[in-house]
Amino acid sequence: VVQLDKVPTREGYTFTGWYADKELTQAITEIKMTSNKTVYAGWEETDVPGMLNGEDHYAYVVGYEDGTVRPGGNISRAEVATIFFRLLQDQVRQENLTTDSAFADVGAGDWYNTAISTMAELGILRGRTPDTFVPNAPITRAEFAAICARFDTGENADDATFPDLAGHWAKEEVERAVSLGWIMGYEDNTFRPDKAITRAEAVTMINRVLQRNPQSPEDLLKDMVTWPDNQDPSQWYYLAIQEATNSHDYERTTGIYETWTQLRETPDWSQYE
Structure with missing residues (x-):
């Protein structure tokens, strides 16, 4: 019996659990290994926090006076x-x-x-x-x-x-x-x-x-x-x-x-x- 205690990560999504079927209807926390098995990760899009404005996509970073943006630089x-x-x-x-x-x-x-x-x-x-x-x-x-x-x-x-x-x-x-x-x-x-x-x-x-x-x-x-x-x-x-x-x-x-x-x-x- 394998305990499904590993939590995967995915950019912009929240993990909802492991499932026995691709349709994500049978939630499981362990699986008995009698042969090769496939389990499926469930995901849902992570909501934008209510305090933050996810609707208006304004610029929130400005460059430096020399015209650069310095991706590798520190930020205070x-x-x-x-x-x-x-x-x-x-x-x-x-x-x-x-x-x-x-x-x-x-x-x-x-x-x-x-x-x-x-x-x-x-x-x-x-x-x-x-x-x-x-x-x-x-x-x-x-x-x-x-x-x-x-x-x-x-x-x-x-x-x-x-x-x-x-x-x-x-x-x-x-x-x-x-x-x-x-x-x-x-x-x-x-x-x-x-x-x-x-x-x-x-x-x-x-x-x-x-x-x-x-x-x-x-x-x-x-x-x-x-x-x-x-x-x-x-x-x-x-x-x-x-x-x-x-x-x-x-x-x-x-x-x-x-x-x-x-x-x-x-x-x-x-x-x-």
């Missing part, structure tokens, strides 16, 4: 707070809007004060200590995964984990994000929780949370914003960077994927800085 804790602040549903943002910072290193005159204060008020952001946020530090993979996980209130899946998460403060939150198909590990089955996350990794994860997933370069538009350091469509992050830096209308194609139909204006976020 303040930048991540600002991105998720912009991606909130308008009503959620307005109802929780505050400039009262709980952190000694986030002052009233700082460009990121409103974003950090509001996201902390929502319980999505936490400091590195009770009274410091360390806004300019590069955010780690564990910190980023934990932020994503806090938008979802569902139960945690068992065993969706990595060996290097044992004893880590973010273990449960990372596992939650993994079980939702939002975050993936590396090919050697590690997560590397304390490694600084790259800008490319961050936008890839955000796009999964929001179901913003063009499937091929043909799903984009020719007159979109482009970047000198994101010109190679064969790079794993090419589509994710383009999705994150262009505001557009879209149509759903199959499953979690989309194709762009028209470019649109990006909101002016300067009022919050």
